[in-house]
Amino acid sequence: GAVVSQHPSWVICKSGTSVKIECRSLDFQATTMFWYRQFPKQSLMLMATSNEGSKATYEQGVEKDKFLINHASLTLSTLTVTSAHPEDSSFYICSPDPPTGGATEAFFGQGTRLTVV
């Protein structure tokens, strides 16, 4: 399957600081990147859809000023959690949208475990 590189795998930060998560699509150019959040033993919830060269689209209830998304190139998207608080602790996963259409399976980064203390 396609290789998606997501860094860091885990991060611990102090409350009030910001954390940047990088996601790289190594096998194909991704015009669109999906960012998900997952709480323990729960499903993936779509947070936002980033599009190269334009503003991200956020799902209802997701604060765009807290979760800054930048889609700098066709292979790199970043999610920055600003002024993090303990309730932002979660598992964040990225998934580039394959250019070959909806029948193609999605591929996912290995995820980032964020713990805010």
Place this chain on the structure above:
Amino acid sequence: AQSVAQPEDQVNVAEGNPLTVKCTYSVSGNPYLFWYVQYPNRGLQFLLKYITGDNLVKGSYGFEAEFNKSQTSFHLKKPSALVSDSALYFCAVRDINQAGTALIFGKGTTLSVSS
């Protein structure tokens, strides 16, 4: 609206026995259906998909799934479970008329295989 239901939070089976993880879906058009597996603190790994054609789909690690349009189901099966199959399993759907949109996931089912 698209949705996926996995009615079981947990499925417990003994090693060597067959396993089934249930999934039903709802889409306005025809579906693309997927199964993924997730190990602790890892991303999702693709197992198999149904796009069109034969209703019985075979995938990785001996898993298979059967698409049933009348029951809007796509249950995951394996004839003989292994302890290493213990993980969190997700069913996902995408409407074929909505390419470029994110997959919609079920809540997940934890599979526990005992030795």
